[in-house]
Amino acid sequence: MPITEYLLLSAFLFCTGVYGVLARRNGVLVLMSVELMLNAVNINLVAFSARLNDPAGQVFALFVIAIAAAEVGVGLAIVLLIYRNRVGVNLDEIDLMKG
């Protein structure tokens, strides 16, 4: 089974995700970009799982999906609280931890 296309798609998605995380100012969009990166990894895992005929990759992908759901839950809760406190989710303005 040719695997190159899958890997290219995955790399493209991952890079999009990285760009989103680094460049977007909106907290919600950053979270969405993280999801993109995770799903890029999932594609990789499933593709190699099919290629190597080893179900462990699919199991891992399922794990990643489950953990990602929890992560989004926590992340959105944080974003919501920030929004309530500061009326806005612009990440540039949130620098309370400045040393």
Next chain:
Amino acid sequence: MFAEKAWLIPLLPALSFFVILFFGKKLPKGGAESGILTVGTSFVLAVIVAAQWLKDAKVVDDHLTWWSNGKVHITIGQHVDGLTVMMLAMVTFVSLMVHVYSTGYMHGDVRFTYFFAALSLFTASMLFMVLADNLLQLMIGWELVGLCSFMLIGHWFEEKNNSSAALKAFFTTKFGDVGLVLGTITLFFAAGQTFHIETINRLALDHDISHGLLLAGALLLFLGVMGKSAQFPLHVWLPDAMAGPTPVSALIHAATMVVAGVYLVARVYGVFWSGFSIGNGGLNWMAFIAGITMIIAAGLAFVQDDIKRVLAYSTVSQLGYMVAALSVGAWTAGVFHLFTHAFFKALLFLGSGSVIHAVHSNNMSEMGGLKKYMPTTYWTFVIGTLALAGIFPLAGFWSKDEILLGAMKNHYPYIFLLGLIGAFMTAAYMGRCVHLTFHGEYRGHGHPHESPRTMTVPLVLLAIPSVFVGLINAPGVEKFAHWVRFEVPGLKEAFEVPEHKFNPGLALFSFAVAAAGLVVATMVFYWKNAPAKGAWTRVPAFRALNTFLVEKYYLDHLFVGGVVGSIKGPIARATYWTNQKIIDGIVNAVGVGAKLVGRFTYDVIDQKGVDGIVNGIGVSASETGGVLRLVQSGRVQQYALMLFAAVGLLGLALILFT
């Protein structure tokens, strides 16, 4: 079949604890029904397990691994043999009686539900401890019953006295528990990293553990026993523990918890047997302590006015008998006395509770003449008294007689002698108690009345075994010694605790001694114009003795005033003189020398050398921090950028260098 399921017996009351805790207030009877139902079911299960044991006598010893680390396996398990079966049946029976009785006694109490929750937890913990197949599990159960005891003694904690009594009980037993923990650790390493009791017993009896280690283990464990089973001089908490509600006194401070120490000795008997060289006769530490305990506690019981305190000191004295029996090698006799004592002492306590319920006072000076007002309580109390005094053919007679026989035959003459004196005193103070409470004129206020059915029925149910239970080890029957044995499988040399044949002469003699005690008590406290009447206050020697006993041998003063006070007083002054004249001289000389050295050190090494280094480190840290501070911008995306950059660089390095 059923013995393998013995773990259900402690589980049911444990579930009941949670049910009462969460839903107790919503239940129609405030949680009492849950306690009674589960303890009742446990009792039925215990009887079934006992019946199976009597049928095929198969020891069950299995466990689950809780967690393991290397070759150390921490397990949780059950060990069902004759001793366990006996304890299970006894604890569930007494607990059931106390539960039923409490519905009457505690009726309308502010914390009725809480009380039943604690009773359930207590029963569960005690059963958990009894079932334990390893020392760690036993210790967990042991501490849990200690905790429940604390909760229940302080049940009416609004009064300062009650909460102090609870604290005293807790701290005194905890002092002993330090020994228990250290002893368990000692045995754990001595036996090759295992808590398994059967293995420890086997190694101890095979002399595979050095005698020194066994002695250390036995001494440390015995410290725990002294705390829990109220042996001299750690017995001081038990009489104060009478501050709790009376059913609690019956359950915890007579029938079950305080015998935990005796049970521990009986369970880990191999360690004590080899550690204290019990088989050799003569004198050992355990016998010494037990002998003192049974006499001094019996003496104290004479001068108490509080009826519960009489019974409390009597309990201490009887615990002394049990430990004495084990210390002279009369294993069966000690365990048998534990068994019979549970019934009649629970009966006596519940009887006294019934009296207190009627006259609203603990003091015997406000009782008297209650025989005609409360006949059921009177007759059951008399049965309990006769059983405790050791009158033929009631329960206490058989077990006490076996202890005396064991002490004589195993060459412990002084325990035999003290035991006889103790038997006389027991009969006498119990006679005094019955006469002051039930005979003569009523001295209290109000109109006493018989207690409700929920309280008298348990009394009758406890009176029946108090009469008959001793007969199972009577000559000609001798079933108890057959059912409950100390056995350790897989020994190199077979070990058996010594058993002796019933001795009619000795039995007659001990019976005569007990009867004499009762007669003397009647002469002094019942006959109106008895010659001995008032001797306590007339004769100076007796008066001095009386004061001495009322002050509890000045033990509390010794603990508080003696230990603390003497440090404040002469010892402190002597210490001060030594401190000023001798130690200060040395210290000053050393000081001058040190000062010179110090001056040099300060100027050269400290100021120039060390400070230079320290300041240098400080400055460099500060400057590094200044640079790194720029990185800590507080902006998440900048952190993410650094993260990705670092990963990218590492990935590049991986490709380039492999």
